[in-house]
Amino acid sequence: MNPATHSGRARRIGGLIRKETLQILRDPSAMVIAGILPLLLLFLFGYGVSLDLRQVALCLVVEQPNAETGSLAASFANSRYFTLESGRDRRQCDADLVAGRLKGVVVVAADFAARASRGDAAPIQVIVDGSDPNTAGLVQNYIQGVFGNWLRQQQIASAAPAPAQVSLVPRLWYNPSIESRNFLLPGLVVVIMALIGTLLTALVVAREWERGTMEALMSTPIGIAELLIGKLVPYFVLGMAAMAISVATAVFVFAVPYRGSVAALLLVSSVFLASMLALGLLISTLARNQFVASQIALIGAFLPAFLLSGLIFEISSMPLPIRLLTNLLPARYFVPAMQTLFLVGDVGAVLVPSTLSMAAIAAVLFAATARNTRTRLD
Amino acid sequence: MWQRIAHLIRKELLAVWRDRKSRMVLIGPPLLQLVVFSFAITQEVRNLDIAVLNQDLGVDSRELVARFAASPYFRTVGALRGMAEIGPALDSRDVIAVVQIGSDFSRSLAAGNAAPVQILLDGRRSNAAQIVQGYALTIVDSFNADLSERHGHKPPARSLVARAWFNPNLESLWSTVPSLMVILTMLVGVIVTALSVARERELGTFEQLLVSPLRPIEILIGKTVPALIIGLGEGTAILLAAVLAFRVPFTGSLPLLYAGMVLYLAAVIGVGLFISSLVATQQQAVLGAFTFMAPAMLLSGFATPVENMPDWLQMLTLGDPARFFLVIVKGIFLKDMPASEVAQSLWPMLLIAVATLSGATWFFRRRLQ
Structure with a gap:
């Protein structure tokens, strides 16, 4: 590869990234979903949603x-x-x-x-x-x-003679005070990242298809890989920022313990975010219409992250076909990974298989998107 | 005037129906969600793996372990060899609980003393863990009862006999499927309304509507009624699926259910219109819809009971139409709720509907001037 094409590529990607970033900064709705909605959800979950009965x-x-x-x-x-x-x-x-x-x-x-x-x-x-x-x-x-x-x-x-009895002494590890927010808030970070990664990306790219600006981009010398990278980098940064805000709020406002390392958090969450971005891109390429894309993103990313990830409902209790289905969902690996990072620490036995599974799903989704984008233009 | 509105309504319905993808999105996914989530949303706990560390050599401990192994609640009951294995087994999520029986267990029992058994639970899954603890307690209780009978103690005369009304076997499905009616109709009602105006704005056809002889109020009605029709259709499909496919009992009054559904849809459509009057693009409309729906879902009592929330948050739930429709749906499906009780949840929804619809109208007018 000669240096000229290399710098050309970097310039093209750089230009795209700048354009997308400006688009995010100028549209208040993107900031709402990346900033306000996560905080709203965190506060609702932190204060309100509780599985602990009272009164x-x-x-x-x-x-x-x-x-x-x-x-x-x-x-x-x-x-x-x-x-x-x-x-x-x-x-x-x-x-x-x-x-x-x-x-x-x-x-x-x-x-x-x-x-x-x-x-x-x-x-x-x-x-x-x-x-x-x-x-x-x-x-x-x-x-x-x-x-x-x-x-x-x-x-x-x-004063009747009491018979000898076995007594059960329960001890709850990792969360001895049985605060439901301690395991709900780490899981909520997953929902928030799924929302930003998939819904926002799907909407943005579907709009480009709808308006025909995607075809215009495609007719420029930019390659498919460059195009995908340029589209995704700003949303990746936005997603990681929302993750950081959410984790910080959970730890500093709601006093959820964090026992893992920052490096592990960054690694695992970037792999998850990559899989969500890939899903969002794939949805938008298939739907090419914002209404359809938003519905599929809700069904394909948000609701599963909420309901099928083990966050609130135990996966092992679901019927077999649904248990198998959850294996395809990145959120199902990220929820236990986050709960482990927060409450236990860097446990390789949980984090390594989760990260590898999410990376595999992300790779498949990216490959499918690249293939779809190319064939759609022919 | 009515004819103009009727035309607009027909046009709106056709616009949704003619587009193959929009049509599929309205029919396919809600049914798919109904099926998947109905089965997924269960707070029963089954198929869990636990492990036992038995450091005692006596007969009693072996019998207790055998009872754990025979319990239908646990899928596998593994054996650990030493204290050092407890940490890794729980850390890696291989088991949700470890039952540990100390080395002096049989000796204590034989001496007539209390013999403690420790159960260590995975707090990452506190909810499931607490249920597992309940199962373990049941096993230990029945072990104790047999033990004291063997030693010639009479079983205690005073006992509790618990029954669950409305849902004797505590089937999760009976509560989940009606709840999904609340969630899915909200999803459809808000999204259809919020997007339809935003799409016209984005495509520029909204200006054409404005220069037509239609008055703003007529445009609003023309946008509200189609969403209401689509929402009612969706609700009816879920109702049929609930009764025919999921066999959820339907004990109450059908007209009351529909009265609730109309008011509920009116309230959420008002929110949808309100959002669409604020936004300029479809993307903003979807995100705005979402910013309303996520909290509305959480505060409805669908995932966790309203009573568990702190008081100030319970006050906030009074503005959430989903909270009231949830009471009606569950009450009419399972409890044969009398009309007087249903009315208690109908009038708050009526108030919310009036507020959201008139608020949306006001905003709409202001944007148009």
Whole structure:
């Protein structure tokens, strides 16, 4: 290669990069999606989206109060998980359960004390709202927990000989205080980068196709590789900047620990961003229409990054075809990688396979884009 | 006047329908999303791998390990050989939990003392980890019950009997599919409206509309009604799929559901129009739509319950139409919610719809003058 063509190439790419950068800086919507939306999402997730139940509205119906049911009611009232409402008649509580004002109803039947003192089975009825299965399961567990504690206290008070028991001592590694933001915020960075990498790129390039300026670019001496590089570099920088802002906000505002190295963060996130940019380019070349491109980008990048990446819903619990499908999604590798970097550190066993998988996906997507761009022009 | 509007509506519907790609985007992806996300969005926890480190040599510990191995909740239950293996097993995400039984486990039990068993969980997946902890607790509880029976203790008389109303087996699908109706109709309603005006602006045909005899309010109606029709069509398709394909029970009143859907769509279309009155290009319209939809989705209670949010954020959710439609959809599908309760969520949506539509009209007029 002689120096003249080399400098020509550098100049061409440089010119493209400058043009794209100016376009980003002049269009406020690009800055909104790269700056404001990530912060909005981070703050919503950091403050609002929480899987930790608080103040579960519970109705305790005691049909015939006495000393024993009084101590049970006190146990529920003292639990920090519940806001308790008590009544004698369960019909009002049932209606509130239908309305969604209550998450659960606990009914102590009139003959509870009599049956218990006789040694007969004395069940306490618990009804939870199954229309939200996850919360229902957690509420059941919490009620079971309060009841179990109460039972143990009663046993100690009655001084009956307690049988030898196995006790389970749980310890949550990496996130001992069970803050859901500690694992949601690292995952949210993934969603934000997917959004910038794919949606923004897909829209920008689709517009060029729509307006015919892409053909104009193609008729210049610029090569396909140069064109792709020139288009992508500014969005790559924008994506990495959004990543840096998000990570900094997570660490400094929300006090999520970061235990990995900066080098690993940069490496893994650039590979992920490259795969997202490649996806955005591919979508825009296939769609060539901003409406279609935006819809495909939402479906192909944003929603999977949110729902199929293991961020909120466990991948291992999904049915087999969907589990296989997730293997094709870069976000599915990046979410555990980010959570590991934040909460554990540089764990090669997680980071190396994730990075390689994302790099492979990115390579396939770039190859497909280059092929498509070329054939489309013929 | 009505005829002019009818023509405009027809033109709008044709514009979406004639373009093969737009047509496919309106039909294919929502159905695909419905299927994929319905099955993917499950908060049940299955097929997880755990490991056991048993340092005890007695019979009791072996029986406890056998119970873990026999549990249907875990896919594999591996055995670790030493404390040094615990860290790498959890760090690499090979297992979500390690159950560790100390060397004096059997001795403590035989002596009538409490015998602790440690369970170490992967906090990167706190939610799943807590559910695994619940499963482990169930296994230990049943082990304890059998143990005390063997030692001649009577089972305790007082017990809890839990039942879930509306969804006895706590099927995730029953809650997810109706929720997706809320999300997907919002997606369609906002995007179709926001983009249709922006596209005309970008192509320059919007000026042609303005010089036509149509008044601004007529143009607005002409943009609102097609989006409403498309949104209702989308919602109906999801409703049919939910009942016929996913077998989600439908217990409530169909007219009430549609009343909710119309108000909900009106509210989100108002937002779409509002966005389109602010933007100049389709790109800005999509990004603007997105800036509204992402928080609206998060605050609706779809992914995590509204009650878990701090109070100031709960106040903010009162402006989110998706929050109210979610209550209606779930209530009508699963709970046979009475009309009086549905109305409690209908009127806030009505207020929001009036606010967004009149706000959009005002902005539109101002931009046109």
